[in-house]
Amino acid sequence: MSDIMLEMQGVSKKFRRGQLHDSLRDLIPALTRSLFTRRNGDSLGQQEFWALKDVSFQVKRGEAMGIIGPNGSGKSTILKILTGIMNPTSGEKLVNGSLSALIEVGAGFHPDLTGRENIFLNGTILGMKRREIRAKLDDIIEFSGLREFIDTPVKRYSSGMYARLGFSIACHVDPDILVVDEVLSVGDWAFQNRSMEKMQSIVNGGATVIFVSHNLKAVTTLCDRALFLEHGEVKALGPAHEVADQYISRVARQAESQTSTDKDAFIESVRLLTDSGDLSLVTPGQKATVEVTIRAPRCREPLAVAIAFRDEDYSMFFYVDSARLLSEALTLGPDETRTLRFGLDMHVAPGSYFLNVALTRPDVDELLDHKAPALKFVVHSDVDVRGVANLYPRLEMS
Amino acid sequence: MFDSIRAVADHRDLLFMITWRDIRIKYKQSVMGFLWAIFMPMIIVAAGIVIKLAFAVISEEPLKMIDVVTISVKSLPWAFFVASLRFASNSLVSNANLVTKIYFPRLIFPVSAVASQLFDFAIASVVLVVILSVLKVGISIYLLWVPVLLTILILIGIGMGLFFSAANLFFRDVKYLVEVILTFAIFFTPVFYDADMFGKWKTLMMINPVAPVLEGLRDVVVLHQSPDPFWTAYAAIVAVVGLLVSFVFFTRMEPLFAESI
Numbered sequence: 001m002s003d004i005m006l007e008m009q010g011v012s013k014k015f016r017r018g019q020l021h022d023s024l025r026d027l028i029p030a031l032t033r034s035l036f037t038r039r040n041g042d043s044l045g046q047q048e049f050w051a052l053k054d055v056s057f058q059v060k061r062g063e064a065m066g067i068i069g070p071n072g073s074g075k076s077t078i079l080k081i082l083t084g085i086m087n088p089t090s091g092e093k094l095v096n097g098s099l100s101a102l103i104e105v106g107a108g109f110h111p112d113l114t115g116r117e118n119i120f121l122n123g124t125i126l127g128m129k130r131r132e133i134r135a136k137l138d139d140i141i142e143f144s145g146l147r148e149f150i151d152t153p154v155k156r157y158s159s160g161m162y163a164r165l166g167f168s169i170a171c172h173v174d175p176d177i178l179v180v181d182e183v184l185s186v187g188d189w190a191f192q193n194r195s196m197e198k199m200q201s202i203v204n205g206g207a208t209v210i211f212v213s214h215n216l217k218a219v220t221t222l223c224d225r226a227l228f229l230e231h232g233e234v235k236a237l238g239p240a241h242e243v244a245d246q247y248i249s250r251v252a253r254q255a256e257s258q259t260s261t262d263k264d265a266f267i268e269s270v271r272l273l274t275d276s277g278d279l280s281l282v283t284p285g286q287k288a289t290v291e292v293t294i295r296a297p298r299c300r301e302p303l304a305v306a307i308a309f310r311d312e313d314y315s316m317f318f319y320v321d322s323a324r325l326l327s328e329a330l331t332l333g334p335d336e337t338r339t340l341r342f343g344l345d346m347h348v349a350p351g352s353y354f355l356n357v358a359l360t361r362p363d364v365d366e367l368l369d370h371k372a373p374a375l376k377f378v379v380h381s382d383v384d385v386r387g388v389a390n391l392y393p394r395l396e397m398s
Numbered sequence: 399m400f401d402s403i404r405a406v407a408d409h410r411d412l413l414f415m416i417t418w419r420d421i422r423i424k425y426k427q428s429v430m431g432f433l434w435a436i437f438m439p440m441i442i443v444a445a446g447i448v449i450k451l452a453f454a455v456i457s458e459e460p461l462k463m464i465d466v467v468t469i470s471v472k473s474l475p476w477a478f479f480v481a482s483l484r485f486a487s488n489s490l491v492s493n494a495n496l497v498t499k500i501y502f503p504r505l506i507f508p509v510s511a512v513a514s515q516l517f518d519f520a521i522a523s524v525v526l527v528v529i530l531s532v533l534k535v536g537i538s539i540y541l542l543w544v545p546v547l548l549t550i551l552i553l554i555g556i557g558m559g560l561f562f563s564a565a566n567l568f569f570r571d572v573k574y575l576v577e578v579i580l581t582f583a584i585f586f587t588p589v590f591y592d593a594d595m596f597g598k599w600k601t602l603m604m605i606n607p608v609a610p611v612l613e614g615l616r617d618v619v620v621l622h623q624s625p626d627p628f629w630t631a632y633a634a635i636v637a638v639v640g641l642l643v644s645f646v647f648f649t650r651m652e653p654l655f656a657e658s659i
Contacts, residue, residue, distance in 0.1 A: 015657070080656065084501040087653040107499040110419055112426045124415040125500055 004096060005177055005208040006059040006082065011091030013052040013077055051077045052232045064209040066219035066240055068247050069229035075212045079103055079179050097176030100127050106166030111155035115146055115165055118154055122169045136172045144168035164191055171198045178202060181212045216244045217312035248376050263369055265296035265303060270357050270374040282346050282379045284390045290342040292357055302329030304362040305340050310354045317388045323362045349390045350381040402649055405503045413506050420514035435518040436525050442473045446590045464620060467535055469590060471619045472612045474526055476589045478519035479555055479608060480580050486511040486559025487576045490567045490655065498656045508559040512552065540618040543625055547614045550637045554607055557641035560648045567659055588612055604629050607636040
């Protein structure tokens with residue numbers, strides 16, 4: 001038995017923009033043309049584009065691989081090719097074992113059927129036998145937390161309940177290979193945590209998992225390796241943390257390249273300084289300074305600089321701006337360069353964080369320039385606390 | 399070919415559930431529920447009787463019991479065939495969210511569409527059997543032909559369903575085409591009348607492969623005689639060849655379904 005569960009070898013996929021043929025009038029000339037000209041598979045016709053280009057990777061037994069990338073980068077197309085929903089234009093794929101895919105939570109639910117009925121319907125759609133479902137029915141209902149609504153038609157469910165039921169069914173399928181597309185973002189906070197734990201136990205249980213998500217934290221927690229996809233091409237493939245960092249810095253670079261000096265006012269530079277110098281490595285409790293340099297060649301209006309911190313889930317946990325701190329706005333002369341230093345006590349938990357900086361006009365709430373993320377930094381600590389805030393826990397026992 | 403059949407067999411639980419879903423949702427939130435499965439074919443039978451009655455009045459011959467029985471025996475399978483074809487043709491498009499999101503053999507959709515109509519047909523048939531026994535139609539050894547004839551009808555239904563469902567996925571025009579064909583097909587199929595009435599034109603009528611099946615059902619159930627061997631064989635061959643051709647077409651097109659729907 002081979003150890004490679006999934007493999008893609010030089011897979012490319014061509015898609016067409018717009019309609020195939022709008023009408024019979026377009027269809028007939030198109031068909032005649034295709035009869036006489038032999039199309040080369042590698043070339044792009046009119047209105048065609050590569051959704052995937054020369055994608056290769058291998059996933060071994062028991063391995064979890066994450067796929068990250070911006071919207072429209074081809075993540076879902078990879079999944080659709082792996083599952084067999086679509087065939088690649090060129091290249092080879094190999095799937096070794098039973099594969100179950102969760103591409104959309106609750107795909108195949110019928111609104112008129114009750115939760116219980118939909119468990120059976122959706123379960124068989126995802127590849128379970130009815131006998132298996134009957135055995136797992138209680139677990140599925142329990143996990144979804146929808147016991148009292150289980151005999152209600154799902155059209156009466158809230159979208160959160162709908163998603164919870166869908167995820168509960170999917171994570172009880174138990175295939176050799178599980179393919180999951182952005183499903184941990186469903187339900188409330190408690191359910192997300194439970195889903196994450198369940199995913200973790202599936203990974204630990206030795207299943208081979210492909211995990212697509214925008215949640216970098218989830219990807220780096222669950223997966224050993226990750227693949228970074230952009231415009232259908234593999235930009236990076238390797239250990240999940242390294243790939244996630246590459247992804248972030250690429251996003252940051254793109255934000256920078258958009259900054260042009262012909263703006264009315266702009267952020268010239270952003271630095272994070274700690275007592276040990278200009279470092280992106282911070283220890284909890286350390287004093288740090290965010291240094292922002294701005295210029296306003298063509299803007300005489302009052303300005304404000306805002307800084308915000310985000311965690312890996314991109315949720316903001318700290319925000320402050322110069323107008324609040326100074327209780328007045330800044331005005332700069334045409335050739336003037338102003339440097340603002342925000343002194344901060346970094347009472348944050350270990351993890352990776354992003355710093356976003358924005359230059360605004362507080363009077364009219366207009367955004368003049370922004371860097372998001374301006375930089376990424378890592379907080380290291382010997383004590384492993386979770387979350388964002390660091391409350392410096394001490395433990396005494398008696 | 400055998401791989402695909404095995405794949406469908408492996409997914410028999412799914413086939414069952416999709417069929418069950420289609421049956422279940424059809425009668426959800428309707429007061430009459432499953433009674434509709436009985437009423438709908440009864441209405442068709444009643445329509446046939448009215449037509450026969452009109453014939454009887456015009457030709458000034460009394461309406462014979464045998465005509466009424468014949469109409470019932472023919473119109474139920476016909477109603478099943480029409481509904482199967484209509485439902486199967488739409489089966490891929492109406493399950494678009496599954497076609498684009500989850501992989502399993504797509505053959506399941508048209509096949510389960512026919513299967514769910516078969517369920518209705520089965521209910522209606524039970525009622526028909528009761529009526530026939532009340533009318534003292536009687537039984538004979540020839541009734542053993544009934545499963546054979548119905549199998550031919552089902553195969554024709556699946557074959558056409560496979561073809562039209564795949565074609566409809568690429569060109570929605572097919573849906574309207576099927577509607578038109580089904581609306582007018584009753585004029586070209588011996589449902590409300592018998593092929594024998596056409597004398598030398600009978601051959602033309604029997605080319606339609608559903609015609610020999612309906613005529614055959616009349617022979618074995620009402621007239622207690624064996625069906626015409628030539629035309630029955632013809633219908634069986636058309637059914638099998640049609641199914642094979644549709645099957646090849648369907649499986650060839652299958653990889654394109656998700657991106658073309």
